[in-house]
Amino acid sequence: MNYISIKDINSLSKWVRQAIKIKKNPLKNQSLGKNKTLGMLFFNPSLRTRLSTQKAALNLGMNVMVMNFTNEGWTLEFEDGAVMNSGASEHIKEAAEVVSQYCDIIAIRAFAGLVDKEKDYQETVISGFLKYATVPIVNMESAIRHPLQSLADAITMEEFKPRHKDKPKVVLSWAPHPKALPQAVANSFVEMMQMQKDMDFVITHPEGYELSPEITKDCTIEYDQNKAFENADFVYVKNWSNFNDYGKVTNSDPNWTVTAEKMALTNNGKFMHCLPVRRNVIVSDEVLDGENSIVIEQANNRTYSAQLVLQKILKKI
Numbered sequence: 001m002n003y004i005s006i007k008d009i010n011s012l013s014k015w016v017r018q019a020i021k022i023k024k025n026p027l028k029n030q031s032l033g034k035n036k037t038l039g040m041l042f043f044n045p046s047l048r049t050r051l052s053t054q055k056a057a058l059n060l061g062m063n064v065m066v067m068n069f070t071n072e073g074w075t076l077e078f079e080d081g082a083v084m085n086s087g088a089s090e091h092i093k094e095a096a097e098v099v100s101q102y103c104d105i106i107a108i109r110a111f112a113g114l115v116d117k118e119k120d121y122q123e124t125v126i127s128g129f130l131k132y133a134t135v136p137i138v139n140m141e142s143a144i145r146h147p148l149q150s151l152a153d154a155i156t157m158e159e160f161k162p163r164h165k166d167k168p169k170v171v172l173s174w175a176p177h178p179k180a181l182p183q184a185v186a187n188s189f190v191e192m193m194q195m196q197k198d199m200d201f202v203i204t205h206p207e208g209y210e211l212s213p214e215i216t217k218d219c220t221i222e223y224d225q226n227k228a229f230e231n232a233d234f235v236y237v238k239n240w241s242n243f244n245d246y247g248k249v250t251n252s253d254p255n256w257t258v259t260a261e262k263m264a265l266t267n268n269g270k271f272m273h274c275l276p277v278r279r280n281v282i283v284s285d286e287v288l289d290g291e292n293s294i295v296i297e298q299a300n301n302r303t304y305s306a307q308l309v310l311q312k313i314l315k316k317i
């Protein structure tokens, strides 16, 4: 069993219930991972994913090895048949097979390069590991998906959803950012929302900032952010760089920053963000520090999202 996409989950509501159960007693399965090793490979920085996934593994009694490819490790080649006479020192074929001998599960973080759309959307790095590794693979944010985050988001929404309402309204809102960021968090959030049975979902972003139509198919898109916020119970905010004009920042309109005035349009809505977040660019201090901000609880749920995934894999190996 691999965990690459939120679509690897057969029943989201069941998984959310199981994660909430783990949260109540996280040390219950401390012997499940005994003498098993999780290898965590990072091609990009991380705070939450690194620590929460490690914590989840420790809760299950696993050993953990972390390797940072940003400044350690050889530069890897992913293309089959490549003539390796320039930058890369080692092919994914050997690297993945070798790491598989040391680890029982391999978790990988490898962001989009945001230069070659086709390469990113083919998930070159994670696909290379899937092809050549001989142990299960967990996605810790790949070029186009962040399924551990979206599972944590689903857990958090279950905990905070208004009990009196049949169908809570959830808004995914783009907000400005100075750097070009991947679409992974937004993509996986959309895929997770498509698996929710009793929630209304609206995506809002400036015109031209449409996500991949293959991912957002059948989703409601509202270009007027204020209108989208009306009556929302959850506002999930995230920047992404342009998908059409691939990897470019073509809009940095500060009118899209989430402020207290905008949150006042919601149904006392909760503010969500995966973090790290740029204060007073993505969201005002007032909102982020306000009582309806649930970003810290969201980050806490990363541990239980990862623990559920590791637990399920461990039971199968």
Ligand SMILES: NCCC[C@H](NC(=O)CCC(=O)O)C(=O)O
Residues within 6 Å of the ligand: 141, 179, 181, 182, 183, 184, 185, 239, 274, 275, 276, 277, 278
């Ligand atoms: N893992 C959560 C988000 C990671 C990444 N954000 C960032 O790179 C933000 C960096 C900055 O704000 O400088 C992203 O958007 O995919």
Ligand SMILES: NC(=O)OP(=O)(O)O
Residues within 6 Å of the ligand: 045, 046, 047, 048, 049, 050, 141, 149, 274, 275, 276
């Ligand atoms: N939300 C999230 O994945 O955070 P990190 O990038 O710090 O791991």
